[in-house]
């Protein structure tokens with residue numbers, strides 16, 4: 001359930017007409033609903049009521065500070081995957097004790113920053129990382145509590161680009177090596193391996209892969225304990241899917257029931273890292289139709305948003321619903337249309353042959369379920385400035401990230417002296433050219 005609904009014939013975010021946001025901020029613009037954010041966080045945490053469970057929101061899904069603060073104020077922790085995300089979580093007021101650091105390739109600088117910050121734990125994903133962390137922790141006179149992320153070799157049955165728990169994926173330590181590697185970690189003077197972690201993929205719509213993975217983790221915990229390694233937390237990752245196109249992902253209650261059934265008997269604290277499930281439906285991308293172009297065989301609707309603003313359709317063939325901001329009466333005839341952006345690539349297509357009502361030049365449309373992996377994956381490809389983000393709360397809204405200006409975008413580049421010296425022409429020489 002979200003809070004983007006038609007009221008008086010026009011699409012609203014909570015109590016604010018989207019047309020009002022477009023007039024104030026322009027398009028394209030991401031719009032998020034506080035009520036949906038809060039609702040989804042609550043539904044997820046309620047599913048674990050009475051359990052020893054904590055939620056570490058996966059910052060990568062939407063890292064805007066206002067979004068982090070909204071969730072952090074409700075008690076959410078943060079799962080971060082870079083120093084940048086760690087700094088964001090801290091800036092939003094999330095205490096270090098509620099932060100975990102995942103990721104397959106952390107730098108020494110990032111590990112040091114995490115240690116100095118005193119976060120809850122670092123999720124280690126390779127032997128080399130164990131050694132590096134042991135060294136840097138030793139240099140700082142610390143014993144770091146760590147999780148070891150294992151790869152349980154389970155097929156998450158999701159898009160291959162976002163599946164992370166199969167042997168052929170780069171993530172975690174093969175579960176077959178886990179016992180040995182936990183023992184090595186245990187023997188390192190500056191590490192305390194206390195957590196078994198896994199994350200098998202994103203946008204899961206089936207509980208069975210979770211069941212299989214959790215079972216393997218539970219077996220591993222028993223094995224580790226039998227070897228004297230005192231595991232007291234299990235980090236079960238994130239990945240719960242959302243309905244983009246009529247999928248019926250498991251509800252948090254059903255997901256929680258599986259986790260509780262398999263993990264609770266171990267008497268450990270359960271850590272969860274949901275991202276998309278919390279923010280996906282809490283955001284839309286509001287855009288304007290520039291031109292409707294009738295080709296010989298296709299109707300193209302060219303909008304002012306593009307793949308640089310929302311890359312999911314181009315990258316994962318991701319589906320996002322499209323709603324005209326002005327509601328159409330029931331029974332309005334539909335005909336297929338391709339929704340495309342202005343970028344010079346055919347991949348800049350949001351939807352192909354999507355049944356849609358007639359759309360008019362200049363009218364507003366909303367791409368739905370764009371709160372997760374939308375703004376965070378934006379780029380300035382084709383020198384299109386990053387689009388703004390707006391947060392709605394009831395009948396008020398605030399710009400939580402302004403539109404990048406052309407000055408900011410161009411000002412980030414530097415022209416070296418040798419191109420801009422007096423009397424020189426700023427034409428780079430081809431490699432290998434003399435003179």
Ligand SMILES: Cc1ncc(COP(=O)(O)O)c(C=O)c1O
Nearest residue numbers: 058199202238239273274275276
């Ligand atoms: C380690 C880790 N935790 C949590 C998540 C959050 O995933 P999702 O947004 O699918 O819940 C991800 C991304 O898939 C991840 O890599």
Ligand SMILES: N[C@@H](CCCC[NH3+])C(=O)O
Nearest residue numbers: 162202203312316372373
């Ligand atoms: N970016 C992906 C999800 C990646 C999950 C990262 N762990 C998507 O939009 O579906």
